[in-house]
Amino acid sequence: MQVLLEQLVNGLTIGTFYALVAMGYSMVYGIMKLINFAHGDLFTLGSYLGYTLLVIGGGWVTTTFGVWGGVVVAVLGAMLGIGIAGLLLERVAYAPVYKAGRLPLVVSALGASIFISNGIMAVWGPRFQAYPATSIPSGSILLFGDFRITILKLVTILVAFALMALIYFIVEKTLFGAAVRAMALDRETATLMGIDFRKIILFVFFVGPALGALAGVFAGLNYTRIIFNLGWSYGLKAFTAVILGGIGNIPGAMLGGIMLGLMEALFEGLVSGAWKNVFVFIILIIILIVRPTGLIGEKIAEKV
Amino acid sequence: MNRRVFAMVTLVVTLSALFAGCAGQGAQTETIKIGLQAPLTGDYAAEGQWAKQSVEVAAELINARGGVLGKQIEIVVADDASNPKDSALAAQKLIAQGLQEVIASYGSSVTAPAADLYDANKVVSVGYGCTAVRLTMDKQRPYFFRTAGRDDTQSEFFVKFATEVLNAKRIAIMHDNQDYGKGVADDAMRFLQPYIDSGQVEVVYFDAITPGESDYSAVISQLKELKPDVWFFTAYYAEAALLLKQAREAGLTTIFVGNNSVPTPEFEKIAGVDAIKGSIHLNEPMPQFLDFPESHEFLNAYRAKYNELPGSIWAVYAADALNALAAAIEKAGSTDPDQVANAMRTMTDARGITGPLLFTERGDRKDIPYYAYIYNDQGVLELYSGQ
Known part of the structure; x- marks a missing residue:
């Protein structure tokens, strides 16, 4: 029983990261119908930005603001930086090819992904970097039985859920959110209704990557090591989560991410690690056969 | 006459010196x-x-x-x-x-x-x-x-080390499903077979992790449940560092034994001193030891x-x-x-x-020295010397 509970908590943690990255994917897809392949790399860039903030000046941030203060500075700094990078990406890589159709957009996204990943390699080097131990909050608490969880992990989960709730609230319950959803449904009609397309794009390309950056910094803090192609495996899993939950649907991305994490942990922990990904993708295929639009994806009417 | 004798003596001495010189040079060129x-x-x-x-x-x-x-x-x-x-x-x-x-x-x-x-x-x-x-x-x-x-030397060494030095009864072997790591793990299993047959050793875990991931807590929870005495990891340092760090954070205290790709500066940096201290690594002898x-x-x-x-x-x-x-x-x-x-x-x-320097019929080195190293409390690698 305790093992099962442990694995549920483990899966929840893994799933939280997937969900955070997945939300960025899903937001962009919902509005632009574009799979933003560069999203995983923005996540990595965020992780490196947080790392840089924590190591510059011999850990000046940590010594000045304390360990938790340093974490806050690193997270906010990275979110701001990557939010701006997301806007830049939209201007440089996507805006010029909007009119060319969806395929050039996807190619441009792939190019941006390669560019960012190689840029990170050129600047920070091809080897593993490690978040400095002095900047990582230590300490753990006994959750139940002999199952320990680090305070950092707990904070990560709480912050992620709070943010996801906030985004959910903005998108589903506010007037601005209604505009975002209207834009996702039908761009032309929404524009005719007087919704400013530019404003929605700015929101999506700022908030999506910023969420990725948050996940990146927390991944660095929790797992220490970062490498230039870190975003690849997270990106792949987050994309899977998006498909699982229903693409373009924000609650779907959250649900997909957490479900994916839970499935992975339960299968790896209770059956076999070697066959984990095989199992996960079989489940994905089954779900897509039964519900092609994902778990809570809405059926999109064919445009005539 | 004196002169003649002197000349002859000179000649003989010179000649013999010449010959000697030649002989000396001959020995050196050969x-x-x-x-x-x-x-x-x-x-x-x-x-x-x-x-x-x-x-x-x-x-x-x-x-x-x-x-x-x-x-x-x-x-x-x-x-x-x-x-x-x-x-x-x-x-x-x-x-x-x-x-x-x-x-x-x-x-x-x-x-x-x-x-x-x-x-x-x-x-x-x-x-x-x-x-x-x-x-x-x-x-x-x-x-x-x-x-x-040979690549399988360390598997053989591990089995000897785990059974004779560490007295392990319950062994966990973890690889990464790739050529090298799986090879070492399979070889270890092969060398362990006699001990398994005689009931001296039980392999409680033999499985792969997915390399390149960040969170291995599911495997750690599983190991905690299985309670192995020794945990042999046969892949690369990047995953080893994360596994060990997460294991120690989760309170898993099993003896960690890494193979010869694990103890690197990156391993030390990613896992940190607290996690690596006390971990044992099998390696070719390092020159300084x-x-x-x-x-x-x-x-x-x-x-x-x-x-x-x-x-x-x-x-x-x-x-x-x-x-x-x-x-x-x-x-x-x-x-x-x-x-x-x-x-x-x-x-x-x-x-x-x-x-x-002894060799087998096929040309492999016999009784090749292999060593166990341990990270001390300062996170410095030293030769393993008993419990």
Whole structure:
């Protein structure tokens, strides 16, 4: 029983990261119908930005603001930086090819992904970097039985859920959110209704990557090591989560991410690690056969 | 008369001096030439330089003791540029010079084509940085030997270490489903089989993790449940560091044993001192920990000449390849390849920098020293010495 509970908590943690990255994917897809392949790399860039903030000046941030203060500075700094990078990406890589159709957009996204990943390699080097131990909050608490969880992990989960709730609230319950959803449904009609397309794009390309950056910094803090192609495996899993939950649907991305994490942990922990990904993708295929639009994806009417 | 006598004496003295000079020079020109094929350029250039320097130091030590069969040793170097194509060229170059014994080379895929050429031309070759099992086990090359161990040496060593030193009853073996890691894990399983059959050991976990991921907590929880005494990890440092860090954070205190790809500066940096201390790592002997009389002689001479130690054990194995050849030539009484190869297989008292130099029928090194190292409380690697 305790093992099962442990694995549920483990899966929840893994799933939280997937969900955070997945939300960025899903937001962009919902509005632009574009799979933003560069999203995983923005996540990595965020992780490196947080790392840089924590190591510059011999850990000046940590010594000045304390360990938790340093974490806050690193997270906010990275979110701001990557939010701006997301806007830049939209201007440089996507805006010029909007009119060319969806395929050039996807190619441009792939190019941006390669560019960012190689840029990170050129600047920070091809080897593993490690978040400095002095900047990582230590300490753990006994959750139940002999199952320990680090305070950092707990904070990560709480912050992620709070943010996801906030985004959910903005998108589903506010007037601005209604505009975002209207834009996702039908761009032309929404524009005719007087919704400013530019404003929605700015929101999506700022908030999506910023969420990725948050996940990146927390991944660095929790797992220490970062490498230039870190975003690849997270990106792949987050994309899977998006498909699982229903693409373009924000609650779907959250649900997909957490479900994916839970499935992975339960299968790896209770059956076999070697066959984990095989199992996960079989489940994905089954779900897509039964519900092609994902778990809570809405059926999109064919445009005539 | 006096003059004549003086002239004759002068003549005799001069002539004899001349002859003596000739004789002396003759003894010096007649050296035993031994080839060294090393990657002096290319990816492994550093290894090649260390190998060259080590072999030269070893040659100087042998020559200072009077050489082999009363002759001095001369090293002829050829560069194989760290790749199989240039390796064949380097081998042909050394063969064309009429060498009968060579030391070659670093890297299993680089060594293989050269070993074939040497073998076809009846030249004894001794590898020093090639550990693939296939080099000696796929086909018999009568003239090929190696001073380095095989990839499965560490699996065998692990089983001995875990059962005899750590007294493990419940063993967990974890690999990454890739060529190297799975190979080591499978070999460990093979060597463990007798202990499993006799009921002395139980393998409670044998599975793979997915490399490249960040969160291994599911596996850690599983290990906590299974309670192994020893946890053998047979893949690379990046995953090892994360696993160990997460295990210690989760309160899993099982003895961690890493293979020879784990203890690296990156491993120490990612996992951190708190996680790595007390973890044990199986490795080829590191030059600074070699402790045979011959090791000290060699390392002191090397340090005196280059003001540092050889950067890797493979360079030291290259020096030992020369020591093995020297001992075999001495035993055979000639440099004839057939006799030398035979002597290599049958010699029993040759000793090198890395311990006894004994070879199997197939050319593998027998009783190769392998060591366990442990990270101390400061996170510094030291030789493992009991509980």
